[in-house]
Amino acid sequence: MDALPATSSSSSYLLTNYPLISALLAFVIAQSTKLFTSWYKERRWDLKQLVGSGGMPSSHSATVAALAMSVGFQEGFGGSLFATALILACVVMYDATGVRLQAGRQAEVLNQIVYELPAEHPLAESRPLHELLGHTPPQVIAGGLLGITTAVIGYLFIIAVR
Template identity: 50%
Template sequence: MAEFVVILGQNIILATALSAWFCAQILKTLTSYWKHGALNFERLVGAGGMPSSHTALVMSLAWAVGLHDGFASSLFAVTIVLASIVMYDAAGVRRAAGKQAKVINKLVRELRAEHTIRDIRLKELLGHTPLEVLAGAILGISIAYGFKNFVG
């Protein structure tokens, strides 16, 4: 098991992707603080917000693979398709689910005022705007280039 952990630690592509995710989560926390004026530590692990950490992770993964194995490689093709699905989901499906949650929460508040429903609250910040996804993609690509030029 220890040998497996050492091998994972030496995987520059994995390190690139995890670093991009971590940087995005830190930036997401800072942009939330700047926008709302309060530090929200849930932003360190939560979905939604600026930039998209899921996008940063998959784009840095794809770009690191492209830089390592070549942009014509089969592995790059697989990772860029994966990245496209994740980005579509972040800006499309998950964003729509967040909008629906906002409407449902408003209905629950109104019905609760009439005492006809118990208090529930759905998470509204699930997806991303296209700008948040773009920022995540740029961050992920930048992290991959940084790792290629300075680490690996």
């Protein structure tokens, strides 16, 4: 596929920045989807899902996948800008299933330990740690696919309006 022409300085408004719009739209769709996947799982609406981390699909993965794909469409898949966006996406997605997921699991264990402390212990009344930090591999894959799909639909839309 031919690369889309780079935005010129005279039309570099945020509203015409295809990679930025693609990434933000993927983020919004992913966060909105979490509201419904949470309802399906728990049968209750949890509006915190709109701004929270963790859950299905990974909005971090959707955002960076959409960014990388749209940069590839706009600048070409053989350039250094696409390579940079792709490496960023890989690091973010790896981190979501690695460090952040493990930190969330550690928070679960620590919260359980604090919960079992005697009432007179100084930490017994401490606020619980946030447990839902990272993502499982299926959540990251779903977010990545959502991001790629968002970028492809955006690219097809741009081609159609030309």
